[in-house]
Amino acid sequence: MSLKLIEEEIQRFLGSPDPEVLCITGKWGVGKTYTWDRLLAQAHARPEGLAIQKYSYVTLFGLNSLEDLRFSIFENTVCGANLSKDASLKSFVELIAVGGDVARKGRHVLELVSAFFNRKAIADVVLKAGFLNVRTQLVCIDDLERAGKGLEVRDVLGLISFLKTKRDCKVVLLLNEEQFDSGNKLEFRTQLEKVADKILVFDLLPNEAIEIAFTGPESAVQTIIKPLIGILRITNIRIIKKIEKAADRLAEILKDHEKPIVNDAITALVLGMWAHLEPNTPPISFIRNYNGFFDSIPSKNGQDVDELSYAKMLEPYPYSSTDELDNVVLDGAEAGYFNSTRLLEVADLVASRNRKAEGGGTFSRVWAEMYHRSLAVDDAMFLDALFESGVHEAALITPLNMNSAIKMLRENGRSEQADELVQKYVAARTDEALEFFDINNHHFTVQDGVDPRFRAAFEEKFASFVDDRDPFDVLKKVGSQGNWSAADAAMLSKLSAEDFERMFEKLDGDLLRSTIEAVLHLGNSSTPDAGAIRHAAKEGLRRIGRKSPLRAQKVARYGVIIEEPEGSAETQPHAV
Numbered sequence: 001m002s003l004k005l006i007e008e009e010i011q012r013f014l015g016s017p018d019p020e021v022l023c024i025t026g027k028w029g030v031g032k033t034y035t036w037d038r039l040l041a042q043a044h045a046r047p048e049g050l051a052i053q054k055y056s057y058v059t060l061f062g063l064n065s066l067e068d069l070r071f072s073i074f075e076n077t078v079c080g081a082n083l084s085k086d087a088s089l090k091s092f093v094e095l096i097a098v099g100g101d102v103a104r105k106g107r108h109v110l111e112l113v114s115a116f117f118n119r120k121a122i123a124d125v126v127l128k129a130g131f132l133n134v135r136t137q138l139v140c141i142d143d144l145e146r147a148g149k150g151l152e153v154r155d156v157l158g159l160i161s162f163l164k165t166k167r168d169c170k171v172v173l174l175l176n177e178e179q180f181d182s183g184n185k186l187e188f189r190t191q192l193e194k195v196a197d198k199i200l201v202f203d204l205l206p207n208e209a210i211e212i213a214f215t216g217p218e219s220a221v222q223t224i225i226k227p228l229i230g231i232l233r234i235t236n237i238r239i240i241k242k243i244e245k246a247a248d249r250l251a252e253i254l255k256d257h258e259k260p261i262v263n264d265a266i267t268a269l270v271l272g273m274w275a276h277l278e279p280n281t282p283p284i285s286f287i288r289n290y291n292g293f294f295d296s297i298p299s300k301n302g303q304d305v306d307e308l309s310y311a312k313m314l315e316p317y318p319y320s321s322t323d324e325l326d327n328v329v330l331d332g333a334e335a336g337y338f339n340s341t342r343l344l345e346v347a348d349l350v351a352s353r354n355r356k357a358e359g360g361g362t363f364s365r366v367w368a369e370m371y372h373r374s375l376a377v378d379d380a381m382f383l384d385a386l387f388e389s390g391v392h393e394a395a396l397i398t399p400l401n402m403n404s405a406i407k408m409l410r411e412n413g414r415s416e417q418a419d420e421l422v423q424k425y426v427a428a429r430t431d432e433a434l435e436f437f438d439i440n441n442h443h444f445t446v447q448d449g450v451d452p453r454f455r456a457a458f459e460e461k462f463a464s465f466v467d468d469r470d471p472f473d474v475l476k477k478v479g480s481q482g483n484w485s486a487a488d489a490a491m492l493s494k495l496s497a498e499d500f501e502r503m504f505e506k507l508d509g510d511l512l513r514s515t516i517e518a519v520l521h522l523g524n525s526s527t528p529d530a531g532a533i534r535h536a537a538k539e540g541l542r543r544i545g546r547k548s549p550l551r552a553q554k555v556a557r558y559g560v561i562i563e564e565p566e567g568s569a570e571t572q573p574h575a576v
Contacts, residue, residue: 001200001201001202001203002205002208003035003204003205003208003211003212006024006035006200006202007035007039009022009198009200010022010024010035010036010039010172011039011043011049013170013172013198014039014040014043014049014050014051014138015043015048015049015050015051016051016170017051017052018170019164019165019168019169019170020164020170020171020197020198021160021161021164021170021171021172021173021195021196021197021198022170022171022172022173022196022197022198022200023172023173023175023192023196023198023199023200024036024172024173024174024175024199024200024202025174025175025176025177025199025200025201025202026176026201026202026203027176027178027202027203027236028176028179028236028238029236029237029238029239030202030203030204030209030235030236030237031202031204031209031212031213031237032174032202033142033174034212034237035202035212036140036172036174040055040140050138052136052137052138052170053079054077054078054079054136054137054138055077055078055079055137055138055139055140056073056074056076056077056078056134056137056138056139056140057076057140057142058072058073058076058139058140058141058142059142059143059146060141060142060143060144060146060147060148060151060156061142061143061146061147062146062148063147063148063151064147064148064149064150064151065148065150065151066151066155066156066159068151069151069156069159070131070134070159071131073131073134073139074131074133074134077133077134077137134163134167134169135167135168135169136167136168136169137169137170138169138170138171138172139163139169139170139171139172140171140172140174141156141160141171141172141173141174142174142175143174143175144156144173144174144175144188145175145176145177145179145180146179153180153184153187153188153191154187154191157188157191157192157194157195160173160195161194161195164195173196203235204235205235206229206230206233206234206235207230208235209229209234209235209236209237209240210226210229210230210240212237213237213240213241213244214226214240214244219248220251221244221247221248221251221266222244224247224262224263224266224267225243225244225247225266225270228266228267228270228271228317228318229243229270231316231317231318232270232271232274232317234274234278236277236278239273239274239277239278242273242277243269243270243273243274246269246273246332246333247266247269247270249338250262250265250266250269250329250332250338250343251266253338253340253343253344254343254344254347257347257351258351260354261325261347261350261351261354264325264326265325265326265329265347267318267319268319268322268325268326268329268330269329269332269333271287271314271317271319272284272287272329272330272332272333272334273333275287275333276333276334281313282310282313282314284330284333284334286307286310287314287319287322287330288322288326288327288330289322289400289444290310290311290314290319290321290322291320291321291400291401291404292311292314292315292319292320292321320364320401321398321400321401322398322400323350323398324346324349324350324436324441325343325346325347325349325350327346328342328343328346329343339481339482339483341480341481342481342483349433353395353396354396362389362392362393363386363389363390363392363393363396363397363401363405365389366382366385366386366389367386370382370385370386379412383408383409383412383414383417386405386408386409387405387409387414387417387420387421390402390405390406390421390424390425391420391421391424394421394424394425394427394428394429395428395429397425398442399436399439399442399458400442400444402421402425402454403444403450403451403454405421406418406421406422406451406453406454407449407451409421410451418451418453419453422451422453422454422457423457425454425457426457426458426461434462434465434467434485434487435485435486435487437458437461437462437465438458438462438485438486438487439455439458439459439462440486441485441486462486465487467487467490467491469491471491471492471494471495471499471503472503472506474488474491474492475492475503475515475519476507476511476515478492478515478518478519478522479507479511479514479515479516479518479519480511480514480515481518482514482518483518484518484522484527486527489522489527489528489529489530489533490529492519492522492529492533493529493532493533493536495533495536496536497535497536497537497539497540497542497543498540498543499536499540500519500536500537500539500540500541501540501541501543501544503540504516504540504541504544505544516537516541516558517558519533519537520534520537520538520558520559523535523537523538538560541555541558541560542555542560542561542562545560545562546562
């Protein structure tokens with residue numbers, strides 16, 4: 001049902017004094033309560049917009065009995081000028097005074113007094129007397145699907161019917177019908193038909209969700225994310241607001257970088273948060289490996305049906321593949337926060353690479369225009385253009401996309417050109433950091449496969465690097481970031497127990513704990529060098545612990561036993 005029709009029906013409901021029941025059902029987060037509150041406030045601000053000047057909002061979340069519900073309706077009632085405000089102790093006292101009730105303060109005060117007498121009897125009197133005042137008023141009952149176990153659906157609907165027929169009330173019921181189990185859903189539907197005068201399904205279009213989520217002047221970040229949210233058809237208002245908040249934070253971190261870097265990072269963020277927060281979307285692991293040029297091409301060896309479906313879902317989104325910056329952004333989407341130090345390091349790397357470009361874009365156009373968008377292009381013409389653009393723009397193409405081009409050439413009888421492209425690519429990337437040539441950093445899938453010559457060239461280049469970084473700087477980097485590269489692990493694996501002892505003693509403050517925990521986590525990982533790191537790091541901690549009883553207590557907090565039994569795995573230098 002369109003937002004316009006829903007708004008028109010709510011406005012009609014608010015403007016009519018006739019007792020009636022309106023039910024609005026829709027998924028969590030789509031904006032049911034937000035829209036109701038907004039239209040209620042607008043109606044209250046107009047002379048003829050609101051027919052009844054007495055209102056109560058109640059959420060059933062956590063309520064366990066009809067008595068709780070009755071009292072909650074009464075104690076949350078507001079009137080007149082306070083109608084658009086939340087109920088308070090002051091409004092509650094005023095309500096009781098106006099009604100001539102015996103109570104003078106809030107429910108907790110009454111229950112305290114009742115403790116000196118017959119608590120249950122006095123509480124029952126207060127409940128009944130208070131509920132007697134609920135007449136000819138507007139009542140909003142929210143979260144029926146989250147009511148406590150002691151509050152049955154039929155009882156709530158029965159009370160709603162009573163409020164309408166016997167107390168001349170107008171009741172709006174907000175809920176997510178999909179969250180009922182099959183038994184409650186059937187009963188709800190059966191009973192609702194007898195109680196509700198009108199049932200609205202709150203099912204928004206993407207542009208309607210965007211209209212609800214973003215009000216006021218459009219910010220620079222909103223300008224970027226609005227069309228992206230529309231492409232992904234996100235209608236959950238809570239998710240949209242989470243995306244906006246994360247995008248604001250990302251833009252703040254990258255504020256000193258050029259607009260294309262910020263735009264690309266936010267594009268990856270919206271996609272990652274959609275995948276992380278929405279059900280039935282491609283997993284982030286798929287996005288990390290995604291190659292828009294190649295994933296929609298059916299594999300000769302067969303291809304996972306889900307992966308083809310995921311590739312189809314991502315096809316209209318402006319995202320061709322995942323680079324180093326995208327990966328760090330996706331890490332933030334999963335974790336709920338960004339590693340700003342790592343983010344800036346990688347953003348600088350990508351920006352530097354982009355500055356090397358001379359024109360660029362030919363390689364992407366070859367794939368898009370000659371392969372994906374044409375059935376008339378001659379095979380030889382496409383393969384020639386693919387090879388030539390790959391050589392010309394080698395410094396700009398991601399390893400995932402270059403691997404796709406090399407495989408395409410090799411599978412179509414052009415192995416010599418494929419081998420030449422491997423050589424040209426490695427030569428064009430000689431200025432890259434060591435991590436770039438760690439083939440495991442580029443998230444190739446089993447289905448993609450890495451061209452054997454391409455893998456061999458990367459491994460050879462990786463092995464030829466001389467790592468001249470200060471090991472202590474690397475140790476601190478691992479501790480501050482909580483993650484590591486293959487180069488970091490390779491360097492730390494060369495350290496002795498004495499090296500770890502010396503370095504750990506140089507650390508202090510929060511960095512001490514974070515570094516020791518990160519190194520021990522690395523030592524228990526599946527990294528090839530993990531065994532050597534674990535043995536040396538733990539022995540370094542034991543050496544520190546042997547220096548005094550208090551130091552022994554300190555290292556024991558990290559699960560390190562000072563004396564290991566002879567023959568245990570930890571005493572073996574190369575145990576993995």
